Amino acid sequence: MTNLFDPLSLRGITLRNRLAVSPMCQYQATDGVTSDYHLIHYGKFALGGFGLVMVEATGVSPEGRITHGDVGIWGDAHLDGLSRIASSIKKYRAVAGIQLAHAGPKASLLRPWHGNSPVLATPKVAGEQPWQTFGASAIPMGEGWPVPVALDTDGLAKVRADFANAARRALKAGFDVIEIHCAHGFLLNSFLSPLSNKRTDEYGGSLENRMRLPLEIARELRAIWPEDKPLFVRISAVDGDREGWAIEDSVDFARALKELGVDVVDNSSGGFGVFDYPTGYGFQVPFAARVREGAGIKTMAVGLIVDPHQAQAVVANGDADIVAIGHEALNNPNFAFHAEQALGASDPAAPHGHWVPQLGWWLDNRASRLARLGPVAVEDAA
Structure with a gap:
């Protein structure tokens, strides 16, 4: 049986356990540049015992950001801050990953606390102007959203180059894992989904054609990314609407990604419908x-996924090789360390200086937290 605290080797990189911090946008950057906020934010997860810490969706171009507050990797000005983050994660024995993203038709938004709606020409936030969005087709995300420009030949070439340059910078910054964002209604997801891709050229129509751009990018990034470092891809395993992208499409896409040398498929869902x-x-x-x-x-x-026993079951049952913790990690950045104690596991690389105060907290509060959350179970989403 595989356990949550068994190491996992991916090419030349070894995760000390199967727990990862899922990439979660913080909207705290300025012109894509990170700050001490990001250094502390990501460093605390490494101290908390996670095997992999993934930096949030990072824009491969200015127009690829979701909001004005997104982290960027389109210029060398971003390298110093990103290098500090990668170094701090690795210093405390976690693997440093970064998600490379282009928001596509979901770009040019206000930060969530400002409304999570499109930026208007008359800005709600002083100095923050909207920008042109792009997609597979000229189909807005919904009523009141800007109409994206359908990428032409030059636009497609720019996107491929932006992802390639971002991968080169991620390598220079010291990251061990890159993840291509193909989920959640972002640009590459807009090519995959039949709900958003109405093209009639070689990038639209059949499943093979709709997969073409993401696969081109995966192929190029695999060639850039060193042979001893793993490449991840995040997908929306299904669209929201059952008439859109389906789980069978994800299996076909994953097979094609595997042939190109992708190591791990990160399975989320939703995006269109x-x-x-x-x-x-x-x-x-x-x-x-x-x-x-x-x-x-x-x-x-x-x-x-909010409980150590639940996470252990995912790995032990063979449902996945890595368990990514999202909002629960924000609530408890020491989730991995507490999971080690709850499961009676042993992780020699964990920061045991935290052990005495935190173990008591975990034992005292676990029962009340589970009572508040209700029953924890893996539901059948098939």
């Missing part, structure tokens, strides 16, 4: 299991 699948604790785990079995590739499971 109202979400029409069961939700609850661990609701996306069955997607990771289907992709893992169908494509024969390692997977990462995400989505309302």
Whole structure:
């Protein structure tokens, strides 16, 4: 049986356990440049015992940001801050990863606390102007959203070059893992989904054509990224609307990614259409299991995984190889360390200086926290 605290080797990199911090946007950058906020934010997860710490969706171009507050990697001015983050993560025995992203039709938004809606020409936040968005087709995300420009030949070439240059900078900054963001209605997801891709050229129509741009980028990044470092891809395993991208499409996409040398598929969901699948604790785990079995590739499971025993079950049952913790990690950045104690595991690389005060906290509060959360179970989302 595989356990949550068994190490995992991916090419020349070894994760000390199967727990990862999922990439989560913080919206705290200025012109894409990180600050001490980001250094402390990501460093605390490494101190908390996670095997992999993934930096949030990082814009490969200015127009690829979601908001004005997104982290960027389109220029050398971003390298110093990103290098400090990667170094601090690795100093405390975690693997440093970064998600490379282009928001596509979901770009040019206000930060969530300002409304999470499109930036208007008359700005709600002083000095923050909107910018042109791009997509597979000229289809807005919804009513009141800007109409994206459908990428032409030059636009496609620029996107490929932006991802390639971002990968080179990620390597220079010292990251061990890069993840290509192909989920959540972002640019590459807009090419994959039949709900958003209405093109009639070689990038639209059939599944093979809709996969073409993401696969071109994955192929080029695999050639750039060193042979001894793993490449991840995050997907939306299903669209919200059941008439859109389906789990069978994800299995086919994962097979193609595996052939190109992708090591792990990170399985989220949603992006286009109202979400029409069961939700609850661990609701996306069955997607990771289907992709893992169908494509024969390692997977990462995400989505309302909040308890160490729940995370252990994901790995022990063979549903996924890595468990990514999102909002629960924000609430408890020492989740991995507490999981070690709860499961009676041993992780020699964990920061045991934290042990005495935190173990008592965990034992005293675990029962009350679970009572507040209700029953923890992996629901069947098939």
